[in-house]
Amino acid sequence: MTDDTQDDATLDAAASLALIDAQRATVVQRAEPSPTYLFAVWGLAWVVGYTVMGWGSRTHDGPPGAVAGTAFAVLLVGAGVATGIHIARRSGGVRGPSARAGAMFGWSWFIAFAAVNLVMAGLTQAGANDTVVALGWNALSALVVGMLYLAGGAVWQELTMYLLGAWIVLVGGAATLAGVPGVYTVMAAAGGGGMLLAALVTFALARRRRAQA
Secondary structure: OOHHHHHHHHHHHHHHHHHHHHHHHHHHHHHOOOHHHHHHHHHHHHHHHHHHHHHHHHHHOOOOOHHHHHHHHHHHHHHHHHHHHHHHHHHOOOOOHHHHHHHHHHHHHHHHHHHHHHHHHHHHHOOOOHHHHHHHHHHHHHHHHHHHHHHHHHHOOOHHHHHHHHHHHHHHHHHHOOHHHHHHHHHHHHHHHHHHHHHHHHHHHHHHHHHHO
């Protein structure tokens, strides 16, 4: 084999490896959940839902009434269903550790919020008043969402998701100090607003990566 032939073979092998790496990166990107989509869905649910909760709280001069609570619950369930469908579609054709990680992450939401429901049912049964129950629901829910975003950011190496998780944990804790109805204003502006900002950041980063590819 001549030197020119060897050089051509080396270039062909390098090109093939580069093509394989590019295809692998594309598959991985398509299999992972879209942080932009998740942040936008939950951000909208929180901004609208917490705004409605604040309105209900001011109308009832205390914890929100049944109408506001039901509306917020519907928004959260809708966001949860949209999240589950999105993750299932993204990981549907993936096998191995990536599929397992996606499935485990999805089930973590259900398990964590089942625990929140049990804790709050116990506090209510123990005689906690409406204000304590309202603050407890918000604080525990924000803690769960924030910690799961922290975990998701670590698993998928998404720095924005990780930072948002830390932000939500801190906002959820600080909002408790605002009492009722202030807690809902803080969560709508800082919690939901933070999610929407994160959606814009991840969208801009994704566009820049595609432009550089």
